[in-house]
Amino acid sequence: MSARPRDPMLPRSYRIESVESELPGGEVFSWTLRPRGGELEVGQPGQFNMLYQLGIGEVPISISALGEDGTLIHTIRDVGGVTRNMAALSAGEEIGVRGPFGTAWPVAAAEGHDVLLVAGGIGLAPLRPVIHHVLANRERYRRIFLLYGTRQPADILFRKELERWRGRFDIDVAVTVDRADASWRGDVGVVTRLIERGGFDPRNSIAMVCGPEVMMRFAVMSLERRGVPARQIYLSMERNMQCAVGYCGHCQYGGHFICKDGPVFPYDRLEPLFDVREL
């Protein structure tokens, strides 16, 4: 740790140690990053960093894992201007990192409770450090459920890890896809259907939900229908960002700044806004 607080607007230089393609075609890839000099700024599950590619631009990306050896992992989906350019970078190249920023998933508050992790698509990446944490501290939690939905079997992220988690007896892992061909032997249907199967103690559960906003809206409805109180449901919200520290107002969502007050919010704080369009 340096003695002087760092300027949060100033990116630090990190080296891309390795690039791993998470899906065929490389539409989703993970970077393992190491600071070039100085120590890693260790974030918490749910927080994000601003990743900056010189001459191209900057994007907010959640922490996808904390490497054991002073590295940081981010999982990025190539969707447009900046992320498209990032997809072309290779190991050894340099990237600017500001952060970590924002609120974390409530891993401490979830101790002593059933933990429901509901992920959709790339939303599994921001929840992955929670899975690592709860499994590393297994005795502090009651039942743990990972309910993961994605578009099709070819889009399932972190396959090897999912297999490992499935192989354990102390976490219930369910994966469902929206479409499949005849060769798929797993679940077909939206992720909300997995919530409806229950198996958890709703009043004594903490749910953490991450995925496209429509998916989160329906997931919340299913959780509430099952009896999970709104204050025990947490969501990770996304909006375009610029400063990431609450100055510029780019990420404003009703009265909240997603970068500073979020991205992780308990649902009871979002409820009045959640169905309002154009926020």
Add this chain to the structure above:
Amino acid sequence: MDDLAQVFAEEPFFSGFSDAQLRRLAGLARPEVYQNGRYLIRQNGSADRFMLITTGHVVLKAFVPQRGMVPLETLGPGDPLGWSWLAPPYKWHYDGRALERTEVIAFEAEGLRQAMEQDHELGYRLQKRMIEVIAHRLQAARLQSLDLYGNPAGDLP
């Protein structure tokens, strides 16, 4: 049969049904077991049973020319299997195949429809529960068709 009434009294689907209603339903019910890979229902087959899954999983599939049997939805414990028995022409629209050893409570459909006609209290309760199931499934199917996880910018070139 009282044993069976007891079994499905514990199913959330039947919560709120009176003892008399459960006993009447039990008279129309029997447990069935399907091994992995066996069909519970066949597309176009007569919808002569209403089934409630108690253990195991069932995949619903439809035949699509060029693509073969396409899986549409997986059902698990607590899920009712199909509602084609409720409305004419009482034919299944899909195949339903066990993905593992699956146990169901199967109700004979003709008798069930008669019981619902004769006892409107029972008929109302059962229809109300089925409407909840159908509404949730319809919402889920709509969500499934939205392509939620597609690229926000549209398909990449």
